[in-house]
Amino acid sequence: METKINRGIVLRLAKYLRVLHKLKGMGFVKVFSNNLGDAIGVTPAVVRKDFSIIGIPGNKRGGYNIDVIIEEIERMLGKEERQPIVVLGCGKIGNALMHYTEFERDGIEVVAGFEINPDLINPNAHIPIYPIAKLPEVAVREAVKVAVIAVPDVAATEVFELVTASGIPGVLNFTSVDLKCGRCDFDECAIRCIVQNVNIGLEIENLFYLVRMKEADILDQSRSRTETLTSQTG
Numbered sequence: 001m002e003t004k005i006n007r008g009i010v011l012r013l014a015k016y017l018r019v020l021h022k023l024k025g026m027g028f029v030k031v032f033s034n035n036l037g038d039a040i041g042v043t044p045a046v047v048r049k050d051f052s053i054i055g056i057p058g059n060k061r062g063g064y065n066i067d068v069i070i071e072e073i074e075r076m077l078g079k080e081e082r083q084p085i086v087v088l089g090c091g092k093i094g095n096a097l098m099h100y101t102e103f104e105r106d107g108i109e110v111v112a113g114f115e116i117n118p119d120l121i122n123p124n125a126h127i128p129i130y131p132i133a134k135l136p137e138v139a140v141r142e143a144v145k146v147a148v149i150a151v152p153d154v155a156a157t158e159v160f161e162l163v164t165a166s167g168i169p170g171v172l173n174f175t176s177v178d179l180k181c182g183r184c185d186f187d188e189c190a191i192r193c194i195v196q197n198v199n200i201g202l203e204i205e206n207l208f209y210l211v212r213m214k215e216a217d218i219l220d221q222s223r224s225r226t227e228t229l230t231s232q233t234g
């Protein structure tokens, strides 16, 4: 039976998996929930809860067998299956993603890129780059589940429409256009495309905000410490 798990758990499972592979590579056979919690920045209780949700029984004293958890998490994340993706727009971002070799470790395979620039189209390349119009054909042939959209903003909606028309159910959107699957407005929609937006600018702004808050907090604390000292000595 498939267990429904939320995005937070999926992200943590992927993080546990990386740590587990590292530990296995170092020769470890068992791991404890506090080791995994420390490694990804959560409490041991969260680790045990996540594992119980995916059907791994808690084992506070004896630890978990690393091979068993790896197998279970990989099954849960669908990593036993091939995970084919396509990249739409093979410019700076798209090209970098197409040649990111670490995807392979996670079972992700970039099967093709798509372009409108004839200078970049090369169906004979190691990872072929096809004209964008070929997307529906390749999507069906390769059973593509996820498309990365890395075209200029002006082309985003048009490319997204082609993605949904090609039956691709997942999109990682690098453009700043808010893409929404029009097809999802219909109950009978079979695609229900899920869009995940990546906005590095927003993430950086958010970090600046958090750093400012932290600095202000530290300043407040040191001010109140000085005031306390002054009142004690004065």
Ligand SMILES: NC(=O)c1ccc[n+]([C@@H]2O[C@H](COP(=O)([O-])OP(=O)(O)OC[C@H]3O[C@@H](n4cnc5c(N)ncnc54)[C@H](O)[C@@H]3O)[C@@H](O)[C@H]2O)c1
Pocket (backbone or CB within 6 Å): 088, 089, 090, 091, 092, 093, 094, 114, 115, 116, 117, 120, 132, 149, 150, 151, 152, 153, 155, 158, 159, 173, 174, 175, 176, 198, 199, 200, 201
């Ligand atoms: N999300 C972020 O954090 C972030 C950061 C930087 C850039 N971006 C955005 O990501 C996108 C890509 O950025 P980039 O720097 O790689 O741009 P780029 O100009 O280097 O590459 C875009 C590529 O898309 C191709 N293209 C244009 N129209 C197309 C279409 N209809 N079908 C297929 N290919 C098409 C172009 O020929 C080009 O090769 C832009 O929208 C940019 O604003 C996002």
